[in-house]
Every structure is written in structure tokens, then in C-alpha cells.
Amino acid sequence: MATIALLVSAYLVGSLSFAVIVSRLFGLPDPRSYGSGNPGATNVLRTGHRAAAALTLVADAAKGWLVMAAALHYGPAWGLSDAWVAAAGIAVFLGHLFPVFFGFQGGKGVATAFGILLAVSPWLGLSVAGSWLITFAMFRISSLSALVAALFTPLFAALWLKPTFVGMVIILAALLVWRHKSNIRKLLRGEETGFGKPAPRPQ
Numbered sequence: 731m732a733t734i735a736l737l738v739s740a741y742l743v744g745s746l747s748f749a750v751i752v753s754r755l756f757g758l759p760d761p762r763s764y765g766s767g768n769p770g771a772t773n774v775l776r777t778g779h780r781a782a783a784a785l786t787l788v789a790d791a792a793k794g795w796l797v798m799a800a801a802l803h804y805g806p807a808w809g810l811s812d813a814w815v816a817a818a819g820i821a822v823f824l825g826h827l828f829p830v831f832f833g834f835q836g837g838k839g840v841a842t843a844f845g846i847l848l849a850v851s852p853w854l855g856l857s858v859a860g861s862w863l864i865t866f867a868m869f870r871i872s873s874l875s876a877l878v879a880a881l882f883t884p885l886f887a888a889l890w891l892k893p894t895f896v897g898m899v900i901i902l903a904a905l906l907v908w909r910h911k912s913n914i915r916k917l918l919r920g921e922e923t924g925f926g927k928p929a930p931r932p933q
């Protein structure tokens with residue numbers, strides 16, 4: 731029973747799509763209707779509203795951190811194995827990707843994954859953030875930075891985490907890369923939009 735409660739709660743928290751919620755609060759258009767069509771901080775930033783983008787980033791990361799930190803803290807007391815605790819991390823991530831409150835049209839998971847990783851291991855979170863920042867400093871492309879960070883994440887995870895959580899990280903990274911398939915196509919065509927460039931049509 732505790733496992734079902736944990737996974738359902740994690741999924742529901744993940745389903746809070748803060749790009750859409752924050753945009754409504756700031757009177758901005760729905761991020762699924764412009765730019766890349768992605769409800770995420772990068773696309774919100776294409777409106778030029780930095781505060782809304784920053785709040786989206788922090789809130790999407792915070793929900794991942796909150797669920798993972800709670801599962802790690804209370805899971806053992808509830809008699810849950812590491813596998814169920816790791817499943818909570820996947821559940822909050824799936825909620826972000828397929829939010830029940832927003833027609834299952836969710837984001838690509840970068841900020842939420844960061845929050846989850848930070849809760850599992852601050853060193854892992856900081857290493858992944860570092861690889862994102864280094865790639866971004868070189869290319870100024872958010873999606874490329876996320877993809878490079880996702881590829882490095884399982885390697886970093888193997889350094890610091892137990893095998894069960896390495897498995898969770900591999901699943902998160904694979905889902906994140908899969909959600910970036912339109913970005914990968916645009917990167918290969920040399921058409922990916924960086925920061926400060928005009929927003930492309932939704933796709």
C-alpha cells in the first residue's frame with residue numbers, strides 16, 4: 731500500500747507542469763503554443779520573460795528534489811527497498827513528461843531530472859550541472875547541453891551511487907534523450923534555436 735501511495739503521489743507532484751502554471755500566473759501564452767512547443771524553462775525564456783523562466787526552472791527542479799528527498803528519507807522507515815525508492819524518482823519524472831493535469835503534454839525533463847539527481851547525491855547533481863554549463867558556455871544551445879549532460883550522467887552515477895540508483899539514472903537519461911528527438915533532428919540539420927534567437931514555429 732505504501733508503495734502505491736508513494737508512486738501515485740510522486741507522479742501527481744511531477745504532473746505539476748510549472749512552465750504552464752507560471753506562464754498563467756505571469757499572463758504569458760501557454761508555452762505549448764509557441765517556440766519549440768515545450769513546456770519548459772528554455773521555451774518560457776523565448777518570451778523574453780527571465781523571471782518566469784527562472785521560476786519555472788526552480789519549481790520544476792524543486793518538485794523532483796522534493797519527491798526524491800522524501801522517498802529517500804521516509805522509504806526505509808516505511809519498509810521500502812531501494813528499488814521502490816528509485817521507482818519514485820522515475821514516477822515524478824514520468825509525471826513531468828506526461829502530466830495528468832495538462833493533457834499528458836509535458837516537458838523534456840531537464841530541470842526535474844536535475845532536482846532528482848541533486849537529492850540522490852549532491853556531487854552527482856553538481857557534476858551534471860557542471861557538464862551542462864560547460865557545454866552551454868561552448869555552444870549556447872540548451873538542448874545540446876542537456877543531451878551532453880544526459881550522456882555523462884550514468885558515468886557520474888556509477889562513481890557515487892548504488893547499482894539500483896545507477897539503473898534509475900540510466901532510465902531517466904534514456905527518457906530525456908528520447909524526449910529530445912526533435913531537438914536532435916534540428917541539431918543534425920544545424921537548425922536548433924539557441925538563446926536570444928527568434929522562436930521557431932511549434933512542432
Ligand code: G3P
Nearest residue numbers: 766768772773840873876
Ligand atoms: O529543457 C529543455 C531543453 O533541453 C530544450 O528545450 O524548448 O529548446 O526544445 P527546447
